[in-house]
Amino acid sequence: MAAELKDLTKRSENYSQWYNELVVKADLAEQSAVRGCMVIKPYGYAIWEKMQRQLDDMFKATGHVNAYFPLLIPKSFFSREAEHVEGFAKECAVVTHYRLKQSPDGDGVVVDPAAKLEEELIIRPTSETIIWNTYKNWIHSYRDLPILCNQWANVLRWEMRTRLFLRTAEFLWQEGHTAHATREEAEEEARRMLDVYAEFAEKYMAMPVIKGVKSETERFAGALDTYTIEAMMQDGKALQSGTSHFLGQNFAKAFDVQFVDKENKLDYVWATSWGVSTRLMGALIMTHSDDNGLVLPPHLAPIQVVIVPIYKNSEQLSAIDERANAIAAELRSLGISVKYDNADNKRPGFKFADYELKGVPVRLVLGARDLANGTIELMRRDTLEKETLPQEGIALHIKDLLEEIQANIYRKAKTFRDSMIKTADTYEEFKAKLDEGGFILAHWDGTPETEARIKEETKATIRCIPFGFPKEPGHCVLTGRPSACRVLFARSY
Amino acid sequence: MAAELKDLTKRSENYSQWYNELVVKADLAEQSAVRGCMVIKPYGYAIWEKMQRQLDDMFKATGHVNAYFPLLIPKSFFSREAEHVEGFAKECAVVTHYRLKQSPDGDGVVVDPAAKLEEELIIRPTSETIIWNTYKNWIHSYRDLPILCNQWANVLRWEMRTRLFLRTAEFLWQEGHTAHATREEAEEEARRMLDVYAEFAEKYMAMPVIKGVKSETERFAGALDTYTIEAMMQDGKALQSGTSHFLGQNFAKAFDVQFVDKENKLDYVWATSWGVSTRLMGALIMTHSDDNGLVLPPHLAPIQVVIVPIYKNSEQLSAIDERANAIAAELRSLGISVKYDNADNKRPGFKFADYELKGVPVRLVLGARDLANGTIELMRRDTLEKETLPQEGIALHIKDLLEEIQANIYRKAKTFRDSMIKTADTYEEFKAKLDEGGFILAHWDGTPETEARIKEETKATIRCIPFGFPKEPGHCVLTGRPSACRVLFARSY
Numbered sequence: 007m008a009a010e011l012k013d014l015t016k017r018s019e020n021y022s023q024w025y026n027e028l029v030v031k032a033d034l035a036e037q038s039a040v041r042g043c044m045v046i047k048p049y050g051y052a053i054w055e056k057m058q059r060q061l062d063d064m065f066k067a068t069g070h071v072n073a074y075f076p077l078l079i080p081k082s083f084f085s086r087e088a089e090h091v092e093g094f095a096k097e098c099a100v101v102t103h104y105r106l107k108q109s110p111d112g113d114g115v116v117v118d119p120a121a122k123l124e125e126e127l128i129i130r131p132t133s134e135t136i137i138w139n140t141y142k143n144w145i146h147s148y149r150d151l152p153i154l155c156n157q158w159a160n161v162l163r164w165e166m167r168t169r170l171f172l173r174t175a176e177f178l179w180q181e182g183h184t185a186h187a188t189r190e191e192a193e194e195e196a197r198r199m200l201d202v203y204a205e206f207a208e209k210y211m212a213m214p215v216i217k218g219v220k221s222e223t224e225r226f227a228g229a230l231d232t233y234t235i236e237a238m239m240q241d242g243k244a245l246q247s248g249t250s251h252f253l254g255q256n257f258a259k260a261f262d263v264q265f266v267d268k269e270n271k272l273d274y275v276w277a278t279s280w281g282v283s284t285r286l287m288g289a290l291i292m293t294h295s296d297d298n299g300l301v302l303p304p305h306l307a308p309i310q311v312v313i314v315p316i317y318k319n320s321e322q323l324s325a326i327d328e329r330a331n332a333i334a335a336e337l338r339s340l341g342i343s344v345k346y347d348n349a350d351n352k353r354p355g356f357k358f359a360d361y362e363l364k365g366v367p368v369r370l371v372l373g374a375r376d377l378a379n380g381t382i383e384l385m386r387r388d389t390l391e392k393e394t395l396p397q398e399g400i401a402l403h404i405k406d407l408l409e410e411i412q413a414n415i416y417r418k419a420k421t422f423r424d425s426m427i428k429t430a431d432t433y434e435e436f437k438a439k440l441d442e443g444g445f446i447l448a449h450w451d452g453t454p455e456t457e458a459r460i461k462e463e464t465k466a467t468i469r470c471i472p473f474g475f476p477k478e479p480g481h482c483v484l485t486g487r488p489s490a491c492r493v494l495f496a497r498s499y
Numbered sequence: 500m501a502a503e504l505k506d507l508t509k510r511s512e513n514y515s516q517w518y519n520e521l522v523v524k525a526d527l528a529e530q531s532a533v534r535g536c537m538v539i540k541p542y543g544y545a546i547w548e549k550m551q552r553q554l555d556d557m558f559k560a561t562g563h564v565n566a567y568f569p570l571l572i573p574k575s576f577f578s579r580e581a582e583h584v585e586g587f588a589k590e591c592a593v594v595t596h597y598r599l600k601q602s603p604d605g606d607g608v609v610v611d612p613a614a615k616l617e618e619e620l621i622i623r624p625t626s627e628t629i630i631w632n633t634y635k636n637w638i639h640s641y642r643d644l645p646i647l648c649n650q651w652a653n654v655l656r657w658e659m660r661t662r663l664f665l666r667t668a669e670f671l672w673q674e675g676h677t678a679h680a681t682r683e684e685a686e687e688e689a690r691r692m693l694d695v696y697a698e699f700a701e702k703y704m705a706m707p708v709i710k711g712v713k714s715e716t717e718r719f720a721g722a723l724d725t726y727t728i729e730a731m732m733q734d735g736k737a738l739q740s741g742t743s744h745f746l747g748q749n750f751a752k753a754f755d756v757q758f759v760d761k762e763n764k765l766d767y768v769w770a771t772s773w774g775v776s777t778r779l780m781g782a783l784i785m786t787h788s789d790d791n792g793l794v795l796p797p798h799l800a801p802i803q804v805v806i807v808p809i810y811k812n813s814e815q816l817s818a819i820d821e822r823a824n825a826i827a828a829e830l831r832s833l834g835i836s837v838k839y840d841n842a843d844n845k846r847p848g849f850k851f852a853d854y855e856l857k858g859v860p861v862r863l864v865l866g867a868r869d870l871a872n873g874t875i876e877l878m879r880r881d882t883l884e885k886e887t888l889p890q891e892g893i894a895l896h897i898k899d900l901l902e903e904i905q906a907n908i909y910r911k912a913k914t915f916r917d918s919m920i921k922t923a924d925t926y927e928e929f930k931a932k933l934d935e936g937g938f939i940l941a942h943w944d945g946t947p948e949t950e951a952r953i954k955e956e957t958k959a960t961i962r963c964i965p966f967g968f969p970k971e972p973g974h975c976v977l978t979g980r981p982s983a984c985r986v987l988f989a990r991s992y
Contacts, residue, residue: 039576039632040620043569048648051566073544076536077570077622077653077669078592081599083532085607096599099571100610101622103593104657106574114578117593117619126610127533129570129594129622139532149844155541160570160653164597176570351642 242443735936
């Protein structure tokens, strides 16, 4: 069984290569023929669908509705918000023509020069501009507020170096765009959605995160505040997993969206936006998986339980089929997703390795002896522990076990993450600890210049000014100037 | 209550204008700032989400899985399949550059001429080419088959004349792309998905459809056979609502996708593709709605029941609130979606008109007298009939009533549709009946030339060679030449 897997690089040998291989070998995604764009394969997409469904339920439970805005954005829209243009109007796909024609030499098609657009269109890298241009017509009075829209969509940013899920030119995401009558309400919304993201990461992805606010340098282009959830990968690098932005009145001013308030005065509308993307797939993979392959949290596993039969002949198989189907039915009646894999063109050893690689949380093996004894072999993917159990009551046992696995992989990830939060009081200590990986809590003088120099010298960035940590004052590790509190540094994806 | 609605054009006055106004007034969709691209508003999107969820369940129940393929397709891919390039590589959005830069005059951004792509990329008008280029790496042996993938995605076709939902440049759809070892299996799949579409149209949209096969002229570019479901709108025009294509080995040959069969011989893979789009929203609206607004089938209505209170003071309101919330809870426990609208900034008459416009299937009104009497007023949107009922048992009554409404609007649509299927035996009769609207069953000599002349002279196209109609031979209405069976003509959207 190890034989089939020996070609998966070990994390300790080359973490980055292990990740790249795992994404492909576990059938999650692959590179496409188009530079930087990925194909999300059915198994990978099934995990993303589970994430989507859960997030969507949580958005709706907090009062949001879905809508859909255009893929293409007029070029001029990007010039409206001064900071936004800097951040987003640069590396992007530009549509300049709307027709192809037969090539004059008869071989293939060429762009028809007569079909040039008057104004170029940009494939959305994010949708604030087109959405605020739309909201202008939706909002007139405080009675039209709040607007709490979310969109599930593809976006495109022309990235130079891409990695499957982590950084791709095209990616899938959701983007919430809300409009409010007051600053307080918008700030509350931005924080609420940060909490939703953190709850999703911890309860469903079993991934502990640190919530905090970005430094000015790391803010979303056009935001007054960017909130973030930061996770720690097994190689000691941080991964920004979701962000929520308080946009102030910047986009309302850029697109002239004013409303009449309760006192009958005109004011600009307050805004937020927030998003998570298929990048979460990368975070999920890197948080839990091991040298045998994926480890999936039961709450997001497309297949929670796989049943593999072991048999010598078709007579044995048909007896096992009957029993296995009965167990599968019982599991399904408890809302558990089960695959019974009695395909006869693959050996059990191959199946074992494959389902390990794919991170199926629970594997059941049913053989002829088990039928005689009323037993079944169970292996949990997180610990790789096997035990033989009575078939009687197995479904209820597994229902509890799935919750235990979910809790266990969260505990494991949290223990690791907690061990990777370090404190540094001098620049030497900062650099030494940084080389060991992890988050470094250190004092910073609050200036973009210091932040830039630390980044240049160490490749560490301020991941956030974290919430829920003590706020004791001190002195900047680089400049020695006063600092109000420690901030969270790390090298990151 | 009629007052608020009097500005909705009547169907009899101007059907096309009635449709355009209804889509906007019922908050379903609107034009965006980008030519031909629509914004799907939350209420419209909620209906589309219900369609998606149901279709997705039906696709999964027939063994399909979802995946995601790139938005952008290299231009050269379109030249690979000769017919496909004719059909799809013409009116499309072409990405030629990947960067903008600050304008030399400092005002806004311009396309960076240095960032020109070596090969232009096309925004997918449909994904056969990029998917078959991907399948090439997935398929080696008959053991890799079948592949049964579906994708939910946006696509873009540069349409000259657009109408919300019915024909837009960008639209949302699903596209299934399957790969098979044998011709028979692929043909069976194409027919199976046609049946799934017909079942969805009839059971969920309450929209009767005629299944059939397209004439060669009307086939999908690159298909050997295109199957279709055709619906009849209230103005007598047909609307193609879903298509399923048997693609033969055309795309496998174009992208060199071969497999080793059970006899160890190399052969090209057999393919199908099938899709429905946000166009179904247009079909849904035009099939059932009336001069008061939308009529939604309960199976797809985002809000199935609305409760409106009528009160004179806050004391009355709080008593009504309590009772209404109890009824709402009871309805929800039966899986019914309910909105209790006790907003105090709108009059009941306004609410009545608004929920009629939005097609909510059942409206309940609860007043002070109802509280005293233990009664409640119920109105069904399909018939606009009102009755006063005991509150006791109202939830179970509504559960049955929703099914009755679903059945009733289907019956109504079917009665109308059936009345619009006519037979013509001479060209004069054909033209006269065509002017009255509806489907015309007529004989056709089977040639593209005759089909083209009929289209040119009458604007009628062959919607399909219908299944389930008697196949008696006859003579072509135009040429008098022999015909094997009647085909279905209509003017169409």
